[in-house]
Amino acid sequence: MKMLIVEDDSLHRAYLRDTIAAALPECTEVIEAADGLVGEQLAREHKALHIVMDLQMNARTGIEAARNIWRERPETCILFWSNYSDEAYVRGVSRIVPEGAAYGYVLKSATDARLKLALRGIFVEGQCVIDREVRGVQQKSLGHRGGFTESEYEVLVDIALGLTDRAIAHRRSLSLRSVQNRLQQLYDKLELYKDEPEGQQPSTFNLRTRAISVALLRKLLNANSLEQAELELSEWRARHQ
Amino acid sequence: MKMLIVEDDSLHRAYLRDTIAAALPECTEVIEAADGLVGEQLAREHKALHIVMDLQMNARTGIEAARNIWRERPETCILFWSNYSDEAYVRGVSRIVPEGAAYGYVLKSATDARLKLALRGIFVEGQCVIDREVRGVQQKSLGHRGGFTESEYEVLVDIALGLTDRAIAHRRSLSLRSVQNRLQQLYDKLELYKDEPEGQQPSTFNLRTRAISVALLRKLLNANSLEQAELELSEWRARHQ
DNA sequence: GCGACGGTTGCGGGTTCCCGCAAAACATTC
DNA sequence: GAATGTTTTGCGGGAACCCGCAACCGTCGC
Numbered sequence: 359m360k361m362l363i364v365e366d367d368s369l370h371r372a373y374l375r376d377t378i379a380a381a382l383p384e385c386t387e388v389i390e391a392a393d394g395l396v397g398e399q400l401a402r403e404h405k406a407l408h409i410v411m412d413l414q415m416n417a418r419t420g421i422e423a424a425r426n427i428w429r430e431r432p433e434t435c436i437l438f439w440s441n442y443s444d445e446a447y448v449r450g451v452s453r454i455v456p457e458g459a460a461y462g463y464v465l466k467s468a469t470d471a472r473l474k475l476a477l478r479g480i481f482v483e484g485q486c487v488i489d490r491e492v493r494g495v496q497q498k499s500l501g502h503r504g505g506f507t508e509s510e511y512e513v514l515v516d517i518a519l520g521l522t523d524r525a526i527a528h529r530r531s532l533s534l535r536s537v538q539n540r541l542q543q544l545y546d547k548l549e550l551y552k553d554e555p556e557g558q559q560p561s562t563f564n565l566r567t568r569a570i571s572v573a574l575l576r577k578l579l580n581a582n583s584l585e586q587a588e589l590e591l592s593e594w595r596a597r598h599q
Numbered sequence: 600m601k602m603l604i605v606e607d608d609s610l611h612r613a614y615l616r617d618t619i620a621a622a623l624p625e626c627t628e629v630i631e632a633a634d635g636l637v638g639e640q641l642a643r644e645h646k647a648l649h650i651v652m653d654l655q656m657n658a659r660t661g662i663e664a665a666r667n668i669w670r671e672r673p674e675t676c677i678l679f680w681s682n683y684s685d686e687a688y689v690r691g692v693s694r695i696v697p698e699g700a701a702y703g704y705v706l707k708s709a710t711d712a713r714l715k716l717a718l719r720g721i722f723v724e725g726q727c728v729i730d731r732e733v734r735g736v737q738q739k740s741l742g743h744r745g746g747f748t749e750s751e752y753e754v755l756v757d758i759a760l761g762l763t764d765r766a767i768a769h770r771r772s773l774s775l776r777s778v779q780n781r782l783q784q785l786y787d788k789l790e791l792y793k794d795e796p797e798g799q800q801p802s803t804f805n806l807r808t809r810a811i812s813v814a815l816l817r818k819l820l821n822a823n824s825l826e827q828a829e830l831e832l833s834e835w836r837a838r839h840q
Numbered sequence: 841g842c843g844a845c846g847g848t849t850g851c852g853g854g855t856t857c858c859c860g861c862a863a864a865a866c867a868t869t870c
Numbered sequence: 871g872a873a874t875g876t877t878t879t880g881c882g883g884g885a886a887c888c889c890g891c892a893a894c895c896g897t898c899g900c
Contacts, residue, residue: 367682367707369614517805517808518808518812520805520806520809520810520811520812521803521805522801522802522856523856523857525804533878533880534879534880535879535880536877536878538859539859539877539878541858542858542859560765560886562763562766563761563763564761564762564763564807564857564887565761565857565858566805566807566808566857566858567758567760568760570761570808570811571759571761571825571829574822575822575825577822580822581815581816581822588812595803763886763887764886764887773848774849775850776849776850777847777849779888779889780847780848786888805856805857805887806888807888
């Protein structure tokens with residue numbers, strides 16, 4: 359079995375190497391990459407089918423790298439090993455995992471035992487292994503309890519990119535009014551009206567920017583997801599001269 | 600010499616412990632904390648005067664913890680050891696370091712040798728040791744080459760929190776128009792007009808939200824600094840019922 | 841004293857945004 | 871097909887925002 363490690367922190371890389379050696383004696387070869395870009399290349403060269411991947415790297419995000427790798431070889435098994443369980447990450451991952459692929463999402467704060475279990479589960483048994491904390495976030499984002507629909511999430515990203523209503527309408531092929539409706543739903547679900555003072559004085563908050571603010575605080579968005587979205591936006595803008 | 604380590608990642612904590620033992624043989628006692636909150640408490644209990652501190656922890660940010668510690672004992676020496684050199688962090692740190700205190704800012708990607716040098720420089724010689732990359736950011740933010748003045752930075756934070764012009768004016772004791780002037784300077788310096796298409800068609804970007812977006816992309820702001828600012832805002836709002 | 845300069849404030853108009861109201865389009869169910 | 875619910879769209883008004891213009895201050899240097 360060949361294993362590829364994609365992780366920018368050398369300490370964590372060393373730890374992974376040791377833990378993999380201990381948990382997977384059948385693993386004969388370990389390759390390492392320090393960022394998503396070379397990770398992608400190595401995966402291609404070595405036709406690696408087993409990958410442990412950090413999210414949050416400079417040259418290329420773990421999510422981007424994984425998407426490209428899965429595009430070429432959808433049967434690849436990938437274990438995402440991250441510090442955070444931000445909804446932005448969880449959403450990003452489940453958006454790209456191909457039909458029936460085995461993958462995992464384990465937090466770096468997990469114990470040795472948890473990580474080893476996940477390694478065996480994914481790479482030997484072909485299971486999906488998702489940490490409890492992560493699972494919680496996943497459920498919330500998909501289930502209807504305060505979760506956001508795909509279209510609401512789309513407009514959230516769009517206003518976070520700084521687009522106007524009109525631009526969003528154009529991009530998503532909607533009428534102006536529909537965009538504004540979605541925004542309203544978004545404002546409702548984010549509970550922007552909660553922390554407004556009671557009185558009738560003009561409100562302290564600009565809803566549009568406040569929405570971005572609380573989305574960031576709630577980890578619905580993060581810097582990485584924004585960067586990604588920015589890329590997609592400029593691609594789109596290039597296509598539509 | 601007594602040393603306090605405040606760092607949430609156990610691997611990094613172990614690495615620090617080893618490196619400190621190697622670089623500072625005069626260090627007789629090492630205490631550890633896994634987040635800012637207990638870091639603060641331990642600093643108080645042990646009257647620690649030498650601290651290595653991570654930024655970016657859950658319970659309490661390194662910056663908050665350091666501010667509180669320095670408030671009590673301004674002669675404490677603190678080495679900030681962080682993954683990133685975001686302007687938001689650098690600004691946050693230099694905002695709280697007391698007159699004449701010895702401190703350091705070293706990136707986690709630095710080599711062993713660099714870290715050891717910094718440890719001796721700060722804790723033995725009482726120097727300030729700032730990594731080159733960090734220094735670059737610091738200069739830019741203070742020097743006038745595209746840097747932001749304190750007041751521009753203030754309004755940037757305020758709109759990122761989602762405040763209206765009126766609310767900002769109230770908070771900062773300015774007229775409405777002055778706030779809008781500052782916003783305009785901000786928009787200029789962020790070069791929001793750059794990536795607008797030439798034509799006369801209505802612009803694709805909402806300046807106010809776009810400003811937040813590019814500030815995040817440029818690391819002028821990050822999730823931590825926003826959280827912090829959110830706290831200060833709610834304190835302020837409590838004071839003004 | 842005086843002109844120059846940067847920062848502040850008021851005014852006004854054009855645009856965008858927020859959102860209630862109601863009609864239309866589509867999907868569900870009986 | 872009739873009844874019901876959901877989503878989309880247009881209209882319109884009030885508020886907030888962007889910003890040019892002009893007047894008003896304080897601080898310099900001379």
